[in-house]
Amino acid sequence: MSPQNKTHAELADKFNRDVERVNWHDQTLWFVREKRDKAAHKIAEWEQLREAASQIKNNVLSNLHDYLVEFEQNALRNGIHVHWASNAQEHNEIVHSIIKKHNVAHLVKSKSMLTEECGLNEYLHQQGVEVVDTDLGERIIQLANEPPSHIVMPCIHWKKEEIGELFHQHLGTPKGNADPQFLTAAARAHLREHFLTSRVALTGVNFGIAETGEFIVCTNEGNADLGVQLADVHIACMGIEKIIPKRNHLSVFLRLLARSATGQPITTYSSHFQKPREGQEMHIVLVDNGRSERLASDDFRNALKCIRCGACFNTCPVYRRSGGHSYHTAVAGPIGSILAPSFDMKKNADLPFASTLCGSCTNVCPVKIDIHDQLYKWRQVLVKNGHTTASKKVEMNVMSQVLSHPMIYKFSGSVGRWVMRTLPFMVNNKFNPWYKQREMPEASTTSFNSWYQNNRKA
Amino acid sequence: MSSRDKILAALKKNQPALVELPVLNFAGNASIDLKEQFTKTLTGIGGLVIEVNNWKDIVKHIQSKFPKPDRIVNRVAHLNFESDGLAYSSEISNKPDQQAGQKSDPHDFSNVTVAIMKGEFGVAENGAIWLTDKDMGDQALPYICEHLVLIINKNSIVPTLHEAYEKIGSSTYHLGTFLAGPSKTADIEQSLVLGAHGSKSLIVFLIN
Numbered sequence: 001m002s003p004q005n006k007t008h009a010e011l012a013d014k015f016n017r018d019v020e021r022v023n024w025h026d027q028t029l030w031f032v033r034e035k036r037d038k039a040a041h042k043i044a045e046w047e048q049l050r051e052a053a054s055q056i057k058n059n060v061l062s063n064l065h066d067y068l069v070e071f072e073q074n075a076l077r078n079g080i081h082v083h084w085a086s087n088a089q090e091h092n093e094i095v096h097s098i099i100k101k102h103n104v105a106h107l108v109k110s111k112s113m114l115t116e117e118c119g120l121n122e123y124l125h126q127q128g129v130e131v132v133d134t135d136l137g138e139r140i141i142q143l144a145n146e147p148p149s150h151i152v153m154p155c156i157h158w159k160k161e162e163i164g165e166l167f168h169q170h171l172g173t174p175k176g177n178a179d180p181q182f183l184t185a186a187a188r189a190h191l192r193e194h195f196l197t198s199r200v201a202l203t204g205v206n207f208g209i210a211e212t213g214e215f216i217v218c219t220n221e222g223n224a225d226l227g228v229q230l231a232d233v234h235i236a237c238m239g240i241e242k243i244i245p246k247r248n249h250l251s252v253f254l255r256l257l258a259r260s261a262t263g264q265p266i267t268t269y270s271s272h273f274q275k276p277r278e279g280q281e282m283h284i285v286l287v288d289n290g291r292s293e294r295l296a297s298d299d300f301r302n303a304l305k306c307i308r309c310g311a312c313f314n315t316c317p318v319y320r321r322s323g324g325h326s327y328h329t330a331v332a333g334p335i336g337s338i339l340a341p342s343f344d345m346k347k348n349a350d351l352p353f354a355s356t357l358c359g360s361c362t363n364v365c366p367v368k369i370d371i372h373d374q375l376y377k378w379r380q381v382l383v384k385n386g387h388t389t390a391s392k393k394v395e396m397n398v399m400s401q402v403l404s405h406p407m408i409y410k411f412s413g414s415v416g417r418w419v420m421r422t423l424p425f426m427v428n429n430k431f432n433p434w435y436k437q438r439e440m441p442e443a444s445t446t447s448f449n450s451w452y453q454n455n456r457k458a
Numbered sequence: 459m460s461s462r463d464k465i466l467a468a469l470k471k472n473q474p475a476l477v478e479l480p481v482l483n484f485a486g487n488a489s490i491d492l493k494e495q496f497t498k499t500l501t502g503i504g505g506l507v508i509e510v511n512n513w514k515d516i517v518k519h520i521q522s523k524f525p526k527p528d529r530i531v532n533r534v535a536h537l538n539f540e541s542d543g544l545a546y547s548s549e550i551s552n553k554p555d556q557q558a559g560q561k562s563d564p565h566d567f568s569n570v571t572v573a574i575m576k577g578e579f580g581v582a583e584n585g586a587i588w589l590t591d592k593d594m595g596d597q598a599l600p601y602i603c604e605h606l607v608l609i610i611n612k613n614s615i616v617p618t619l620h621e622a623y624e625k626i627g628s629s630t631y632h633l634g635t636f637l638a639g640p641s642k643t644a645d646i647e648q649s650l651v652l653g654a655h656g657s658k659s660l661i662v663f664l665i666n
């Protein structure tokens with residue numbers, strides 16, 4: 001049901017027709033953003049942690065070849081089967097071949113944006129294998145036959161009454177019951193059955209450790225663990241950029257991840273899988289799917305540092321007021337908008353324009369990805385490649401319809417930069433209705449400026 | 459050329475010049491009351507922390523919390539539910555370790571009301587407890603039980619994850635986990651609900 005051939009602006013326009021819903025969506029996400037702030041402000045060394053995380057990731061990207069070889073060696077020594085997939089198709093085929101070998105037609109899966117990226121569920125469905133998503137939010141949208149609208153909170157766009165109705169239809173809960181506690185209990189019972197009868201469990205991976213050959217999966221619900229511990233076969237799918245060099249680097253990333261994502265001090269479960277348990281088969285599928293190519297680009301490499309915390313979504317005024325499905329890609333939001341064009345420039349030409357370039361995403365990103373700079377750079381690339389008509393139209397629409405406030409133009413592009421530098425009081429001022437909902441970027445960073453200057457000359 | 463070689467060749471060609479790893483120089487504040495911070499943090503994320511003086515107190519607490527459990531699996535040899543006339547009528551498995559080579563079927567634990575096991579240590583900043591498969595016995599147990607009870611030494615609490623990973627060092631395990639609170643979800647309109655797929659509650663006993 002993913003919306004085909006519609007631009008972000010057209011889809012956002014649809015989303016915006018229900019004003020009350022948009023406000024609710026906006027406020028819900030803003031609430032999560034505030035929780036993130038509270039958690040971050042409790043850690044005195046927060047900024048140093050971000051810097052360390054960023055530097056570790058920079059090191060990883062500069063030495064990915066060796067780290068992957070080291071990871072493979074150690075994982076093999078631990079008794080894990082290691083597979084390599086160049087692209088989505090190969091990833092799907094590998095997963096299917098493992099399932100086929102065990103002769104099952106049913107598996108449980110915990111959240112993995114990589115499998116969304118690869119379209120695994122659809123592929124397996126065509127092969128006659130039923131995938132049951134076990135994260136509550138993912139199960140909800142799976143029952144509704146929808147893609148996730150947020151990487152951390154997949155059904156953030158659903159109201160509880162709608163979920164109550166969905167569960168009434170699919171799980172037979174009483175009509176009209178929309179109590180979250182009750183609905184969660186119903187989902188628990190429904191999915192427990194699937195956990196107990198699945199011989200194969202698939203998970204994503206948050207971090208792979210080169211030094212030890214182990215991988216880490218973080219969840220709050222315990223669905224990844226329960227699935228894996230009850231199954232004979234554990235398949236873990238991991239983008240090659242998820243490697244970090246050493247186990248103790250996890251201290252930096254795990255301190256940042258949940259606090260950035262939801263404001264929790266840590267996820268309920270941070271499971272370190274080093275060896276298969278006795279009698280269990282463990283597989284890891286390492287997936288490239290365009291990552292190695294992106295690594296060559298000085299401008300866009302940084303997007304590979306992403307740890308998928310979702311903070312940039314929650315803070316983004318455009319995301320909050322346009323909804324995840326407007327982005328028509330597996331990963332929505334600011335990070336999705338800089339990842340998607342490299343997969344398909346033509347189809348995703350509108351996404352880098354779905355932003356005010358306010359820089360709030362960059363400011364909250366725990367690994368310091370220069371998200372808004374990359375959005376800007378993508379615009380240049382897209383214009384150069386002749387994708388202008390769609391893009392221009394989109395920009396106008398986003399600005400006027402999604403945000404509908406004239407002040408917004410001041411933040412866009414170089415004008416915004418100029419305002420920030422020259423008239424900071426104008427923006428850092430409570431009379432600016434926009435200010436209260438974002439962390440103001442520092443006045444133009446040198447990296448942005450120097451890049452901008454160079455590009456203007458070119 | 460295999461996909462493996464293709465990917466590795468592309469990485470070698472495309473990765474930028476080597477950027478050095480940073481020197482990690484983080485340390486938590488060890489002068490604060492670690493027990494207090496741990497308790498406060500874990501309580502804030504839905505756990506219950508009880509400090510006790512002896513093993514008998516733990517037995518008493520468990521019995522008052524769970525007067526009629528269907529099934530308890532206890533993996534801590536120090537706890538003796540049969541003595542003191544406090545015996546449960548329910549089955550209590552007092553076998554701390556699986557026999558070598560004897561494979562348990564994790565599905566057998568699907569009706570466990572309460573699972574009791576030791577944790578290695580706690581982390582004050584996030585209320586997490588580190589435990590490994592050696593503590594769990596069957597790796598499904600801490601996730602499949604309805605209520606989880608963990609026991610840690612009150613002097614084992616470290617300030618942050620930096621000290622935690624120092625402590626873990628290069629030890630090996632099948633499964634190691636930081637477990638922080640009962641399982642939870644906020645997927646329905648951001649309303650927090652405890653007991654998503656894992657345990658519905660977590661009690662942590664601090665003992666000397």
Ligand code: SF4
Nearest residue numbers: 306307309310312365
């Ligand atoms: S780009 Fe940064 S803020 Fe956005 S999801 Fe990735 S790590 Fe989080």
